[in-house]
Amino acid sequence: xxxxxxxxxxxxxxxxxxxxxxxxxxxxxxxxxxxxxxxxxxxxxxxxxxxxxxxxxxxxxxxxxxxxxxxxxxxxxxxxxxxxxxxxxxxxxxxxxxxxxxxxxxxxxxxxxxxxxxxxxxxxxxxxxxxxxxxxxxxxxxxxxxxxxxxxxxxxxxxxxxxxxxxxxxxxxxxxxxxxxxxxxxxxxxxxxxxxxxxxxxxxxxxxxxxxxxxxxxxxxxxxxxxxxxxxxxxxxxxxxxxxxxxxxxxxxxxxxxxxxxxxxxxxxxxxxxxxx
Amino acid sequence: xxxxxxxxxxxxxxxxxxxxxxxxxxxxxxxxxxxxxxxxxxxxxxxxxxxxxxxxxxxxxxxxxxxxxxxxxxxxxxxxxxxxxxxxxxxxxxxxxxxxxxxxxxxxxxxxxxxxxxxxxxxxxxxxxxxxxxxxxxxxxxxxxxxxxxxxxxxxxxxxxxxxxxxxxxxxxxxxxxxxxxxxxxxxxxxxxxxxxxxxxxxxxxxxxxxxxxxxxxxxxxxxxxxxxxxxxxxxxxxxxx
Amino acid sequence: xxxxxxxxxxxxxxxxxxxxxxxxxxxxxxxxxxxxxxxxxxxxxxxxxxxxxxxxxxxxxxxxxxxxxxxxxxxxxxxxxxxxxxxxxxxxxxxxxxxxxxxxxxxxxxxxxxxxxxxxxxxxxxxxxxxxxxxxxxxxxxxxxxxxxxxxxxxxxxxxxxxxxxxxxxxxxxxxxxxxxxxxxxxxxxxxxxxxxxxxxxxxxxxxxxxxxxxxxxxxxxxxxxxxxxxxxxxxxxxxxxxxxxxxxxxxxxxxxxxxxxxxxxxxxxxxxxx
Ligand SMILES: Nc1ncnc2c1ncn2[C@@H]1O[C@H](COP(=O)(O)OP(=O)(O)OP(=O)(O)O)[C@@H](O)[C@H]1O
Ligand SMILES: [Mg+2]
Numbered sequence: 001x002x003x004x005x006x007x008x009x010x011x012x013x014x015x016x017x018x019x020x021x022x023x024x025x026x027x028x029x030x031x032x033x034x035x036x037x038x039x040x041x042x043x044x045x046x047x048x049x050x051x052x053x054x055x056x057x058x059x060x061x062x063x064x065x066x067x068x069x070x071x072x073x074x075x076x077x078x079x080x081x082x083x084x085x086x087x088x089x090x091x092x093x094x095x096x097x098x099x100x101x102x103x104x105x106x107x108x109x110x111x112x113x114x115x116x117x118x119x120x121x122x123x124x125x126x127x128x129x130x131x132x133x134x135x136x137x138x139x140x141x142x143x144x145x146x147x148x149x150x151x152x153x154x155x156x157x158x159x160x161x162x163x164x165x166x167x168x169x170x171x172x173x174x175x176x177x178x179x180x181x182x183x184x185x186x187x188x189x190x191x192x193x194x195x196x197x198x199x200x201x202x203x204x205x206x207x208x209x210x211x212x213x214x215x216x217x218x219x220x221x222x223x224x225x226x227x228x229x230x231x232x233x234x235x236x237x238x239x240x241x242x243x244x245x246x247x248x249x250x251x252x253x254x255x256x257x258x259x260x261x262x263x264x265x266x267x268x269x270x271x272x273x274x275x276x277x
Numbered sequence: 278x279x280x281x282x283x284x285x286x287x288x289x290x291x292x293x294x295x296x297x298x299x300x301x302x303x304x305x306x307x308x309x310x311x312x313x314x315x316x317x318x319x320x321x322x323x324x325x326x327x328x329x330x331x332x333x334x335x336x337x338x339x340x341x342x343x344x345x346x347x348x349x350x351x352x353x354x355x356x357x358x359x360x361x362x363x364x365x366x367x368x369x370x371x372x373x374x375x376x377x378x379x380x381x382x383x384x385x386x387x388x389x390x391x392x393x394x395x396x397x398x399x400x401x402x403x404x405x406x407x408x409x410x411x412x413x414x415x416x417x418x419x420x421x422x423x424x425x426x427x428x429x430x431x432x433x434x435x436x437x438x439x440x441x442x443x444x445x446x447x448x449x450x451x452x453x454x455x456x457x458x459x460x461x462x463x464x465x466x467x468x469x470x471x472x473x474x475x476x477x478x479x480x481x482x483x484x485x486x487x488x489x490x491x492x493x494x495x496x497x498x499x500x501x502x503x504x505x506x507x508x509x510x511x512x513x514x515x516x517x518x519x
Numbered sequence: 520x521x522x523x524x525x526x527x528x529x530x531x532x533x534x535x536x537x538x539x540x541x542x543x544x545x546x547x548x549x550x551x552x553x554x555x556x557x558x559x560x561x562x563x564x565x566x567x568x569x570x571x572x573x574x575x576x577x578x579x580x581x582x583x584x585x586x587x588x589x590x591x592x593x594x595x596x597x598x599x600x601x602x603x604x605x606x607x608x609x610x611x612x613x614x615x616x617x618x619x620x621x622x623x624x625x626x627x628x629x630x631x632x633x634x635x636x637x638x639x640x641x642x643x644x645x646x647x648x649x650x651x652x653x654x655x656x657x658x659x660x661x662x663x664x665x666x667x668x669x670x671x672x673x674x675x676x677x678x679x680x681x682x683x684x685x686x687x688x689x690x691x692x693x694x695x696x697x698x699x700x701x702x703x704x705x706x707x708x709x710x711x712x713x714x715x716x717x718x719x720x721x722x723x724x725x726x727x728x729x730x731x732x733x734x735x736x737x738x739x740x741x742x743x744x745x746x747x748x749x750x751x752x753x754x755x756x757x758x759x760x761x762x763x764x765x766x767x768x769x770x771x772x773x774x775x776x777x778x779x780x781x782x783x784x785x786x787x788x789x790x791x792x793x794x
Contacts, residue, residue: 048613051614055613055634134708147694147710180362182368183329184429185359185428186355186432187379187384188383188384195368195383196368200369203370224695225697226694227701229692229693229695233675236675237680239611240607240675240677241630241680242630242634243630245612
């Protein structure tokens, strides 16, 4: 899309495109308005609406529980904050394992492949149960049997598998000639990776990794299954005490408040990267 | 004994016998041009000398050491043998000067302070001093290729392998890169050059080798090869490219 | 699957046989899900001593026995009682219910009462501390002071959570779980020292599920401002509620309820009280 030079009269194409844009804006706005109006007008006509409203969109329950939910969400953020860097490091390490070329190190390569196959093939919640209850059950003493430690570890090992695959695809996307150029200069394998391949590969996969970390932010809630009272569990407690689902709606809003901006930002990065190509 | 002696080198990719027994010697300060049709094995031969490809058989003796010996650590060899590629292969995430300094810093443990002067001198010499801090995508093809040559030279190699370094360039940019080679030749740099620039080969080469299907069909001075080729194949190749 | 097909079969049966066979008394007529039938919901699974062997149809186990007693009181023969299974969430979700009343140790609370109807209480439970003998030998004592210092767990879907805060007020945030099995797993993994349950559940878990488990003691029901009273859960505004309440009152007055309690929950009487 090229802008006409400043001050110049718009070109024929510019006029055509702006007319087209105006029209599609109108269509989009119109259809959105129709759908929203339909929801607002028709849903309350449904016979069960009063009951649904009372159990899911209950203003007084919302007001009573929202502050507690926000506070519980701090735990989600904390878990995310300590998992994310470890996931990045482990993911990178696994990706590097999978990329070793030296035949002597084949076992490392096989390990990397096995690792990603296993942990990408398992539901996160299963790993959280198995690691979170199983390993402490072996008889570890406090504080080493904490569900925070082992639950986080479960998230870390699973997400590291995904991050490793993303990084590996980034490494694969760097043309062989870059490796050849680095090696022809006498750089070691390690230096080639560190100074030539990885900086390019990692930059290429920033958007993909952003998406993974958005998913992680949501999956942190799964830790509640083994004890920690984060927002999902806190909402469950409120739900149980009040026999009302509104706290879940509150929790959903809090999640969206974080994930929507993050998703938009990842999309923006992705689009910018496409633009650069 | 020559500075570089290639004896009976063979190389296959699967069933594809790309190099089928090559013997070639290069003296210090010589510029040897490899010519031949596409697919004749020019690039592969250069990559073998740089140890980017392991050879199957034969010897490559550099200054008395057989570098083709299986299991030999390639890195010390590559420090002595510089290579420049057709597609420049600059590192796009680094500025020109970072591209040039990376290997001396990592491989020879030089500090940026130590490198500052000699590197600047190289850039100045090849007319790129004002472009040192630019990223590759802000440079023209000819400028990028000159940076790539500087990058190889910064390692102070004893021999420079150049693989069709002008093939990706717009015609008007070819001259500036060939000028660099002329300067290097007058400095006494030993070079092997795979090229389709017959005019240039004729002008500056000490020796021209015609590669055909992985073998050197004939070699000699530019005069011998270009004016009186012995082989029919050489003649028809030259007829096509000249 | 099973409850569904059962309900289907029952529905067919009812429509074929017509009103002639309809059971129930004057109060219940036309107020049950299926005319002449009483549909009772329990948990999935249902635990002892509330339901024996996860088979509510057997009439064995406290809640199962109470359900049949209430049914009889309302004029339903045992054959007219049918069972469905629901989770807690299904019990409270808006929309048509698939049960006439739901019976799985639901505690009556004012907040819940705004959303659903409860019958009069059929049992008032003490709360009890489930722990392991290992924890006891490590110094966990049946005093509130000692219990403040341990790591607590509870089932997030029960009123044990606010009870725990009210009665013990632990120093550290308790761990909460989705069901009894997970609480048990956490005790077994040594991640929590103790968990708060209603007394009969605690006794069962200690005896059967928790290896080396024990009930440290109980907090009598009168210890709390809101003692844990179990009621039958019904749809908000249920027409059946007066009939159920009348039945429970009758059972209480006749001593039948106490009899059933003595039969199924008598172990609960011997547990020491925590001061
Ligand atoms: N890494 C590789 N794997 C498999 N085959 C290869 C590889 N590199 C080169 N070849 C094959 O070796 C043969 C010679 O290739 P080479 O690049 O050496 O030719 P060239 O003389 O440099 O040709 P050009 O003038 O097109 O650059 C070709 O048939 C090519 O397909
Ligand atoms: Mg080539």
